Amino acid sequence: MDTHIVELVNVTRDTAWLPWAVQYFFLIGLSVGSFLLSLRHYVFARGDVRLARLALLGALVCGLPAPVALLSDLHQPGRFYHFYLFFTPNSWMSWGAFFIPAYVTGLLVYAWLALRPDFAARAAAGGRLAALWRLLAYGGFESLGARRLAAGITTVAALLVALYTGMEVEVVRARALWHTPFLPPQFLLTALAGAVGLALVFNRSFTGYSVETEARLNRLLLWLQCAVIALGLGWFALASSGLNATHARALAEVADSPRWQLTAVWAALAAVAPVALIVWRPVGSGWITGLIALHSAWMIRWTVFIGGQDIPKTGAGFYDYHLPLGHDGLLGLLGTAGLWLFLLIVIASFVVPPRHDRAAH
């Protein structure tokens, strides 16, 4: 018999993980991706110097504001120290409270060791800031061993951050859309693609645009996007085939929604477009491929977190999320972007060498 159910009275739950969480997962992902991208040159002394420098810049400017966004997502931010007073080993979030400071501290030490010789060179060149450069250089030795050690420790911390950020969401069985082993690798892959995108944008933004760097980054982005598409198709195949009940339920919950259909088409186009562009123009397309990769990395996190919380666990239909204009919504997004921009301006002056030095690098 044909049945139609109309919900007359039920609870509507507000979104509990706010846009701050999206910003955190986006920024920490980009930072981890950028850090990993910088390793080839700074650890193995191979590869593209400009690429490594831009990646290091990306790792720093995204890694430093990320914990601020995370703290802001807490409804009791002043109690952050409870994470350390009441460690709970069976919670991924509890582990994350230790992985984040380990990663950020390691990143700062690694960056300093990587940039120390630069600071010494700038101190030697003189000028008004020579004293500051001398102080930062602290001798300015090219300490490759120490740098490798710092890189090793930070790599472990970075991988733990990537692991916990994925697992923290994956273990939530109550949300079928989140409870999939595809999620942690997809978060990592889109973070890596976003990091490459950020380096592509930086390559065009800072003077000294390098065609070789762009071609190299575009090549890497091509493979990463292919992996992102493959993983997405894998999830869809498992969900649509009905082989796994949770995946099938996740698809069934959203498949009839025009909003989700639009999101799926949009995400698919955003994944395929950079691939087509790179194949068509491996050089000269860096601006657009970079921006699309960044957009995709942010969009998947917004869709998973905000879109995922729009699906009621018991009620019918969807909750309606409206982006608040205050600090829990638009102002929060703009605030994080503002902090990111401020850090970019400050840190770029340390990481990107001035024009007269560039020939030496």
Place this chain on the structure above:
Amino acid sequence: MLQNRRDFLRGLVSISAGAIALAFDTPAQADTQAARTAPSTHRWGMVVDVAKCIGCQACTVACIHENAVPEDNFRTIVSTYEVHEGERTDAYMLARLCNHCEKPACIPVCPVGATFQRADGVVLVDGERCVGCAYCVQACPYDARFINPVTNKADKCTFCAHRLDAGLLPACVETCVGGARIFGDLRDPQSSVRRLLAEHQGEIKVLKPEQGTVPQVFYLGLDPRFAGKVDGEAALWRPSHQEA
């Protein structure tokens, strides 16, 4: 001088220790610590007799008043549905609340151990410890938790633990007009909940059994179409701030 300095340092240590003790060992925390460890011979549970519920929402209102639940939020509610089957239209009422599960999904995710289960099965939030991360809100399969906009902490049904400790029934049970909410000790073979469970062994159901949380709120006469996420048209009601 040396003596003074030593006194000063000794005083500083005492003040610091006092401040730490005040910050981390408040009377409220001592109470929760006692609640975490107190032994109990009971295991509280509830049976909802769906056929007896008339959807009057007296339980919803009683809960709001008893627990000062802020506007637009609910610790319990009677979800009400209109079911059209061919020419026939029926109403369906389903009381929802925290299921005080035997294997609660909210406890292992809590990063600071603020959510805990008492020996009598009641799942509680330690408001002194909660950081408002909302991880438990995500983990609960029943949408039973929310972030209280007044306290900025996780909030949920407590089975009116304060009333239980005083020998009273939860407010929603006390006020239920049709006697649809039956509450009692699952460990007591003579309790009404145990007798109901025994009498209707084959008919008793729980919400979302596939989640493996082993709920201790049981339903008599539960239509399987309402046991999980309901496939239907969404409610028109929205929180007042969303309407604005």
